[in-house]
Amino acid sequence: MPERLVQYATALSCLSPWPLPCSRREETMVIAFIAPHERISIAAQSIVEASGYPAKVYLGDLQQGVRAARQAIAEGARIIISRGGTARLIRQELGVEVIEVEASVQRTLAYVYKETTEETKIAVAGFEPLINLVAPVCDVLGRTYRSFELKEKSSFQVQMDRIGKWDPDVVIGDAIAYHWAQARGLDAYLIESSLETLLDAFERAMLVYNNLCRYILAEEKLATVLDCSREGAILVNREGVIEEINRQGCDILSQSREELIGALLSDYFDSTELSRAFRKNQTARNMLVNYRDEKLALDHITVSADGQTGSASVILFQPVQKIQDAGNVIRRKLADSGFYAKYTFDDIFFASEKMRQLVAVAKQYSQSDSNIMIVGETGTGKELFAQSIHNAGPLAKGPFVAVNCAALPGALLESELFGYAPGAFTGAARSGKIGLFELAHEGTLFLDELTEMDFFLQSKLLRALQTQEIMRVGGNKIIPIKVRIIATTNRKPLEEIQQGRLRADLFYRLNTLDLKIPPLRERENDPEQLFELFLARKCERRGIAMPAIPEKILTLLRRYSWPGNVRELENLAEKYATLHTLSPFDMPLMTEFASIGMTGADDENQQEATLEDFIVAKVSKVFRAENGNVTRTAQRLGIDRNTVKRWLDKAPDKVPA
Missing domain, CATH: 3.40.50.10660 (PrpR receptor domain-like)
Structure with missing residues (x-):
């Protein structure tokens, strides 16, 4: 608004409550014409009657004019018109802006x-x-x-x-x-004043009236928006006096608006940090202040006007407990849906140079929305990388939808991925079901253990990736999608292609960007560092002091091949946290180390064997010790059942699983 109009609006809005909605041109008077003498009064009255302006004419010169203006304001006038000395006296004694009629x-x-x-x-x-x-x-x-x-x-x-x-x-x-x-x-x-100058004064008054209506409407809209906010909002001038507050602010402070307007901010918020931010005209967020018996989270935001910063401040605040409750509700909903990624690159712990380089590459990949193939043994952290890539990139605000391709048979996995139409098959929901592709729109679809997917379903997946369109099972409607795929496998993709278990065209479509996560045995210094980290976490969770780790155990950690990788190492840390109060070298944990091959008399012979032979031998050994039980073998080694079976299939004596 022009500066003079702002002055009008500011001054006039202090006079009395607005008498009617601005959009209604009714008989109600909002313009008062104070005529210094009778001739101009008659002329002004004729204009009002002919034009239908929401105005009323009062007769009064000088002090009589001031009294007439005061009466008009009491009757609801928002805009005053007068001329000469009368206009000047009204302006001086009532402190309002007056539209002055010019002489002819x-x-x-x-x-x-x-x-x-x-x-x-x-x-x-x-x-x-x-x-x-x-x-x-x-x-x-x-x-x-x-x-x-x-x-x-x-x-x-x-x-x-x-x-x-x-x-x-x-x-x-x-x-x-x-x-x-x-x-x-x-x-x-x-x-x-001529008739033309009187008409000009009325036109200027109507211009102010219309702009004032828009100004007040904007204020009402702003007040409505602020009242819809969950936060309390206070406007404070440079003297620290509260000039305005929304309804939520009154509720939080348990005070009426009348009590708060004109009070000092420091009477309610006693905070050194807030005082410093206010004094230095600095925006400060996430401050904590005490108010009565509860803590409030508070933001201090400086207001800029006419190029000047710090002319006023806005204080936003709400109870910390309310924020925590809302966060818990949101987290429960997200956890129930499962469509979010909780890990970031900060959750990937490493000490080896190989992992440092890998993480640097993954961070670069995160800035692209291209498909990614992650290859790594079981327990190396493939999903950890997938979630970190999602959260660090442009799709972080979108959903992260994960599915394990090995956990569902082909037909069921197809309906999960693509959804199905009403009545598509026996037992289908009457309303149909939205698929994971649709749920992952504008986000990431994580396909874990891709090589376990049915070969026929792979062709349908390829079609969806090529066209960026899907069709629900049993449906006839094309649904456009925009999804980035991150797929993982613990097998060697090229071998899977040669054996006919993975489509080459699908692999190359997904392998736009590739990551190969090294096994733990190839990560120098990481086993002992990770073991200490996991042990510290386990002990903290139990509320116990972290025990010392004997050098002999650290040596064994470095020598072991870790077929279960990081997952196996974490399980071992859990066991150590549980049993560490026993004699360090007599406790069952050391027997466990020996049983999975971290010690033994065959080390010299094992040095000549390949790494694969070593893992096969150790898995077979644990399998026999568990009397041929695959589940207990997997639990003991910290790997999944499919991995146990795969290693057993490679045993020379073909241990039956």
Whole structure:
């Protein structure tokens, strides 16, 4: 809004409650015309009656005009129109803006030209605007004149006495000078306003009225928005005085709006951090302040106006408990849906250079929305990388939808991925079901153990990736999708292609970007570092002190091949946290180390065997120790059942699983 209009709006909005909705042009008066004399009153009244302006005309000059303006405001007037000295007095004594009616230049020029000569002594008497109007006319026409400017009421008589001593032939002025001259028998001419200037004043008043309506409507909208917020909001001036507050703020502080407006902010929020931010005109967020018996989370935001920062401040606040409760609800909903990624790159712990380089590459991949293939043995952290990539990239705000391709048979996995139409098959929900592709729209679909997917279903997946479109099972409607795929496998993709278990075209479609996560045995210094980290976490969770780790155990950690990788190492840390109170080298944990091959008399022979032979031998050994039970073998090694079976299939004596 223009500066002068802002002044109007600010001043006028303090007068009284708005009498009616701004959009309604009714008989209700919002404009008051204060006429200094009867002739201008009659002219103004005719304009109101002819135009239908929401206005009322009052008669009153000078102090009578001030009283009339005060009455008009009490009756609901929001905009005042007057002229000359009356306008000035209303502005001074009531502290409101007044739209001033201008005098008619044409009438003034016509009078001076026709009714005076160069010998005529003209006294120009009135307030500054009138002097500025008449004096140039006299200069142009070459008339003899002297100006007598009226200012404060106390100086009126002094100026009139000066006019009398000068003894002019005619006094040209406003109502004050005109009536004074007539009372003393002097010839006088009243500078009047033409119909055009009156109409112009009313048009300006209507312009202010319409803009004021928009201003008030904007304030009402803003107030509505603030009242819909869950946070309390306070507007504070530079003196720290509360100027405005929303409904939530009153509720949180348990105070009425009337009690809060005009109070000092420091009376409610006693915080050194807040005081410092306010004093330095700095925005500060996530501050904690005590209010009565609860903690509030508070933001201090500086307000900029007309290029100046710090003219006011906004304080946003709400109870910490309310934030925590809302966060718990959201987390429960997300956990129930499972469509979010909880891990980031900060959750990937490593000490080896190989992992550092891998994480750097993964961070670069995260900035792309291209498909990614992650290859790594069981327990190396493939899903950890997948979630971290999702959370670090442009799709982080989208869903992260995960599915284990090995956990579901082909037909069921198809309906899960693509959804199904109502009545698509026996037992289908009547309303149908949305598929994971649709749920992952604008996000990431994580396909774990891709090589376990049915070969036929792989072709349908490839089609979806090529066209970015899907069709629900049993449906006939094409559904566009925008999904980034991150797929993983613990097998060697090229071998799976050669054996006919993985489509080559699907692999190359997904292998746009590739990550190969090294097994734990190839990560120098990581086994002992990770063991200490996991052990610290387990002990912290149990509320016990972290025990010392004997050097012998650290040596064994470095020597072991870790067929179960990080998952196996974490299980071992859990067991150590549980049993560490026993004698370090007599506890069952050391027997466990020996049983899975971390120690033994065959080390020299094992050095000549391949790594694969070593793992096969150790898995077979545990399998026999568990009397051929695959589940217990997997649990003991910290790997899944499919991995146990795969290693057993490679045993020379083909241990039956």
